[in-house]
Amino acid sequence: xxxxxxxxxxxxxxxxxxxxxxxxxxxxxxxxxxxxxxxxxxxxxxxxxxxxxxxxxxxxxxxxxxxxxxxxxxxxxxxxxxxxxxxxxxxxxxxxxxxxxxxxxxxxxxxxxxxxxxxxxxxxxxxxxxxxxxxxxxxxxxxxxxxxxxxxxxxxxxxxxxxxxxxxxxxxxxxxxxxxxxxxxxxxxxxxxxxxxxxxxxxxxxxxxxxxxxxxxxxxxxxxxxxxxxxxxxxxxxxxxxxxxxxxxxxxxxxxxxxxxxxxxxxxxxxxxxxxxxxxxxxxxxxxxxxxxxxxxxxxxxxxxxxxxxxxxxxxxxxxxxxxxxxxxxxxxxxxxxxxxxxxxxxxxxxxxxxxxxxxxxxxxxxxxxxxxxxxxxxxxxxxxxxxxxxxxxxxxxxxxxxxxxxxxxxxxxxxxxxxxxxxxxxxxxxxxxxxxxxxxxxxx
Amino acid sequence: xxxxxxxxxxxxxxxxxxxxxxxxxxxxxxxxxxxxxxxxxxxxxxxxxxxxxxxxxxxxxxxxxxxxxxxxxxxxxxxxxxxxxxxxxxxxxxxxxxxxxxxxxxxxxxxxxxxxxxxxxxxxxxxxxxxxxxxxxxxxxxxxxxxxxxxxxxxxxxxxxxxxxxxxxxxxxxxxxxxxxxxxxxxxxxxxxxxxxxxxxxxxxxxxxxxxxxxxxxxxxxxxxxxxxxxxxxxxxxxxxxxxxxxxxxxxxxxxxxxxxxxxxxxxxxxxxxxxxxxxxxxxxxxxxxxxxxxxxxxxxxxxxxxxxxxxxxxxxxxxxxxxxxxxxxxxxxxxxxxxxxxxxxxxxxxxxxxxxxxxxxxxxxxxxxxxxxxxxxxxxxxxxxxxxxxxxxxxxxxxxxxxxxxxxxxxxxxxxxxxxxxxxxxxxxxxxxxxxxxxxxxxx
Numbered sequence: 080x081x082x083x084x085x086x087x088x089x090x091x092x093x094x095x096x097x098x099x100x101x102x103x104x105x106x107x108x109x110x111x112x113x114x115x116x117x118x119x120x121x122x123x124x125x126x127x128x129x130x131x132x133x134x135x136x137x138x139x140x141x142x143x144x145x146x147x148x149x150x151x152x153x154x155x156x157x158x159x160x161x162x163x164x165x166x167x168x169x170x171x172x173x174x175x176x177x178x179x180x181x182x183x184x185x186x187x188x189x190x191x192x193x194x195x196x197x198x199x200x201x202x203x204x205x206x207x208x209x210x211x212x213x214x215x216x217x218x219x220x221x222x223x224x225x226x227x228x229x230x231x232x233x234x235x236x237x238x239x240x241x242x243x244x245x246x247x248x249x250x251x252x253x254x255x256x257x258x259x260x261x262x263x264x265x266x267x268x269x270x271x272x273x274x275x276x277x278x279x280x281x282x283x284x285x286x287x288x289x290x291x292x293x294x295x296x297x298x299x300x301x302x303x304x305x306x307x308x309x310x311x312x313x314x315x316x317x318x319x320x321x322x323x324x325x326x327x328x329x330x331x332x333x334x335x336x337x338x339x340x341x342x343x344x345x346x347x348x349x350x351x352x353x354x355x356x357x358x359x360x361x362x363x364x365x366x367x368x369x370x371x372x373x374x375x376x377x378x379x380x381x382x383x384x385x386x387x388x389x390x391x392x393x394x395x396x397x398x399x400x401x402x403x404x405x406x407x408x409x410x411x412x413x414x415x416x417x418x419x420x421x422x423x424x425x426x427x428x429x430x431x432x433x434x435x436x437x438x439x440x441x442x443x444x445x446x447x448x449x450x451x452x453x454x455x456x457x458x459x460x461x462x463x464x465x466x467x468x469x470x471x472x473x474x475x476x477x478x479x480x481x482x483x484x485x486x487x488x489x490x491x492x493x494x495x496x497x498x499x500x501x502x503x504x505x506x507x508x509x510x511x512x513x514x515x516x517x518x519x520x521x522x523x524x
Numbered sequence: 525x526x527x528x529x530x531x532x533x534x535x536x537x538x539x540x541x542x543x544x545x546x547x548x549x550x551x552x553x554x555x556x557x558x559x560x561x562x563x564x565x566x567x568x569x570x571x572x573x574x575x576x577x578x579x580x581x582x583x584x585x586x587x588x589x590x591x592x593x594x595x596x597x598x599x600x601x602x603x604x605x606x607x608x609x610x611x612x613x614x615x616x617x618x619x620x621x622x623x624x625x626x627x628x629x630x631x632x633x634x635x636x637x638x639x640x641x642x643x644x645x646x647x648x649x650x651x652x653x654x655x656x657x658x659x660x661x662x663x664x665x666x667x668x669x670x671x672x673x674x675x676x677x678x679x680x681x682x683x684x685x686x687x688x689x690x691x692x693x694x695x696x697x698x699x700x701x702x703x704x705x706x707x708x709x710x711x712x713x714x715x716x717x718x719x720x721x722x723x724x725x726x727x728x729x730x731x732x733x734x735x736x737x738x739x740x741x742x743x744x745x746x747x748x749x750x751x752x753x754x755x756x757x758x759x760x761x762x763x764x765x766x767x768x769x770x771x772x773x774x775x776x777x778x779x780x781x782x783x784x785x786x787x788x789x790x791x792x793x794x795x796x797x798x799x800x801x802x803x804x805x806x807x808x809x810x811x812x813x814x815x816x817x818x819x820x821x822x823x824x825x826x827x828x829x830x831x832x833x834x835x836x837x838x839x840x841x842x843x844x845x846x847x848x849x850x851x852x853x854x855x856x857x858x859x860x861x862x863x864x865x866x867x868x869x870x871x872x873x874x875x876x877x878x879x880x881x882x883x884x885x886x887x888x889x890x891x892x893x894x895x896x897x898x899x900x901x902x903x904x905x906x907x908x909x910x911x912x913x914x915x916x917x918x919x920x921x922x923x924x925x926x927x928x929x930x931x932x933x934x935x936x937x938x939x940x941x942x943x944x945x946x947x948x949x950x951x952x953x954x955x956x957x958x959x960x961x962x963x964x965x966x967x968x969x
Contacts, residue, residue: 090719240687274535279853408724
C-alpha cells in the first residue's frame, strides 16, 4: 500500500466524514495550521513543506483498493464509500511562502473547502508541514551558526524512516544547507549530492595508503578521504604522500574528513600537516554529532574547518523534535468559531498576518488580524491553490531557498542568537479580539 | 521515485562500491549493527525493525530508471553500472528476535555478504532498525508505566513523515500498545485501529449535544465522545443526557475522551458525573502531550483513566530521539577488523551474545563473545536469512509482541524504573578481548 494512499490518515477523520455524510453536512470550512508556542530556546521558526502539501492535495483520491479495505472494516455505509470514489480536493489554500520566518499563533497555511475535504486532509497536511518546518527551523539555526560554510545533510541513517530522510534533505537545503548525502533526495528535489567514504572502506584494505590511493583513482574528481579510522595525524601524513603520487596522474585531493575526537584540535594539526605538505588547497571537512552549538564552538575556537556534515541532530531536531502545532477549524458555514479547551484556546475566524520591516530591512513586528483587515507591511499569507489547482507562479525550491536566506538576513540580531531572547512582538488586532469575545458569548453553552 | 529504490542510500555507499569494483574487491564481509551507549535515563532498549530490513534485502534491485539516473551523475563507469543490474542481496543475516531487550555494544543484527552487497545496504538497514528500535524502546517504557491500560498510538500528525507514522504504529504495537489511530498502519500490519472525534467536529455543530448524538447514531458501535472542546464537566453532563436518548435505540456510549487541562482532576469529576448518570460502563480515555512520566503520575494520582492516546512524545521519542548506533565492519575476507577512532572504537570479529536468567526467570547478565564461543544461557542472535532468502519460520508480529511482553516481564526490577538505574552487566569474553589486542597489533600502521 503506497504512502500516497488517503488511508494514511487518522481513523477519526473517516468516521467524522461518515457522520457528516449521514447528517448531510458539507458547508465550507476553514482550517488554519499554526504553532501554539515556540520550543524553549528557540527564537523563530521557518515555514516549510508547502510543496508536498500541495502535491498531496492535488493527488488526493481513493483507489478501489482503498475503498474495499474500508468496506471490510464494517464501519462505513456503502453510500458513504460511494461518495469517496469521486472525492477530490476542490478547495483553496493560502499559505506563507516556504522559507518564511514565523512566530507563535501565526497561521502558516489555511485550507478552505467543503468540510469533508478540509477535515479529511488534516492528518497528512499536519504530518508534512510539521516535519519540514521542524527541520527547516533547526537547520536555519545551524546555517546562522556556520555562515558561509559548506553544510551537508548526512542524516539518512538516523532519520525517522525514509520520508524523513528525503524531506529533511529538502528542508535543510531550503534553510541554506549546500547539499545532501542522500542520493534519492538529490534526484527528487534537485539538491547537490555529496559523499566521502566510510571507515569500513579503510578497514577493508591492508593499509590506509592503499585505501586512499584506490579511492582517489576510482573517483578522481571527487576525492575526499576519511582520516580518523586509526590515527588522524598519521593518516594526514599519508594523505600528503598519496597526493604526491596522484599528482603525476593529474588527480587532486579535494578534502579530508575527520569524524571523531577533539575536532578543533585535530583540524589544527591536520591543517599544519597538509600545509607543510603543500596541500593548502585541501579542505578539512568535519562530522560526528554536530549541531549549531558545536559548530559555533568550533568556529569560535578558530578551528580550520571548511565544511560540516550534519546528520542526526539536524534531522531529528534533537533538542526540539516536535512543535506544538495545530490544524484548527476557524470558520464553518461562514460562521467563525474556536475551541476553548484549557491552555489550548485558539483565535477564531480567518486570519491574516502582516510584517513590518524597519528602515534597515530588519523585521520589527507582526500583526495578527482578521483576513479582511488591511495593515501596513507585508502580507505573509498568499493564495497558492484555487479550487484544487495550484497557482502556476509558485516559487521553485531554489527561489524559496533565496527567500529563506533573505528572511534570515532580516532577523533582528537578538533572534539570531542560539540562546532564548526576548520574543518577537506579534500584536493581535482589536477586531480579532472583539471577534473572540463575540464567538465565546454565542456558542458552546 | 519510490522509497523502495536502492537510491535511498548515502552517495558514499555507491562511490565505495565503484572503488571496490575497480579494485576487484568483493570478499565476504560481516557488518554488525549495535548501539554504542544507551541514552541517559534509559535502562534498556528493545530490538525492532527486523521484518522491514528483511523485506528491503529481499527486494533490493536497481531498476533501469535507477541506473540511468546514476549514469547521468557522471560519477560511475558503465561497467560498474552494468554490474548493478544483476546485483541482489545474496548474504546471510543473523539477528535478535524483534521485541528482545538488549544493551549497549550487543549486536542486534549481523549481515554477512560479499562486500559490495553488505556495504550498499548500510544506510537503509540502519535507517529502518534505528527508528523502530527508538520507538519500541520508548513505547516499552510507556507500557511499563501503564500496565494493563488501553494504550493507542495517536502520533501520525507529528511523526517525522509518512514512514515514521507507519513504523511507529508497528513498533509501539510490538512493545505492547493495543492499537493505532493510523488507518494505513492498521491495514498494513494487522494492528487494531481506533478513533474518536476532533474538536472541529464539535465546533461545526450548533451545540455539543447535537454533535454527540449525530456522531453516536453514525458510529453506533464505536461511540467515543470528545468532551473538552468548551467545558469538560458541562460536556460530561450532556453525555449523560445523550446516553439516555440513545439507549432507547439500543446505542451505548463506549467512552469519553479528555484532551486538555488537569487530566486527573477532570477525570475524577467526569467519572462522578458519569457514575451519577448510571454510566459506570463508560470508559474515560485521555490524550494530550502524554508520555511515560505523565502516565505514571496520573496512575499514582489514582486518576480514573482507562486508556491513553499517546502520540508525539512516543513516536518522536522526544526525550531521546535517536540512538548512538553503528553498522560496523567486523570482518573482511575472513580477517577480523575494527576501527579505533577516539571514543568510537568497536569490538572486532563476528560476535555472539548470551543471556543468563536467574531461577525466577529474571535476566541477570549477558556475555558478549566471539561467534564460535559457547556459553550457558540463551543465544540472542539467530539466523534469519540465508543466501538472501529469509527463514520460513520467522515469528509473526503477534508472536514478536508476545515475546516482547515476556522480555519486559523478565527485566530486573531496577531496570523497569523510569529513572536511570545501575546498568545491566554485559561481560566481554577473554577471547574477544584477546582478539581486539591482536587486531590492534596487526593493522593500521
